[in-house]
Amino acid sequence: MLQPIEPVKDTALPPSHPRDLAGPWHSEAACxxxxxGLFFAPSKEPTAARLSREENAKRVCARCPVMLECREHALRQPEPYGVWGGLTAAERRVVLARRRRREAELPRTDRIAAAG
Ligand code: SF4
Incomplete structure (x- = not known):
């Protein structure tokens, strides 16, 4: 006899968010x-609701004692979703793009300095 299928629970946070991890800084996470549900978007979230939710998540991050550790972790992984370290996924992509551009420019800067 077939067993009834349990409905999939809509867990608001993937298991990798700081609030669910045990690590050197995770225990101090304000989140x-x-x-x-503050840190990750539910499916089909309207833009206005997303912006409001992200601002609320960022307020929590702003008072978090491990914000810099969290942000760096999210940038290094990189974490593709959610608010981490006070930055949305889109904001982290901008930071990463700037870092890549800076790293790409370093050798050229070194060449210019060597020539001067
Ligand atoms: S910075 Fe934000 S997401 Fe990161 S641990 Fe603190 S409250 Fe959680």
Whole structure:
């Protein structure tokens, strides 16, 4: 006899968010005690709701004692979704693009300095 299929629970956070991890800085994460759905978008979230949710998540990040550790972790992974370290996924992509551009320009800068 077939068993009924359990509905998939809509977990608001993927298991890798700081609030769910045990690591050197994760235990101090301010998001551990905050609303679970704040940091990741539910499916088909309207733009206005997303902007409001992200601002609220960023407010939690702004008072987080491990914001810089979290941000760097999210940039290095890189974490593709959600608010981490006070930055949205789109903002992290901008930071990463700037870093890549800076790194690409370094050798040229070195050449110019050597020639001067
Ligand atoms: S910076 Fe934000 S996402 Fe990162 S641990 Fe702190 S509250 Fe959580």
């Amino acid at each position: 551990r005690s905050d609303e679970a």
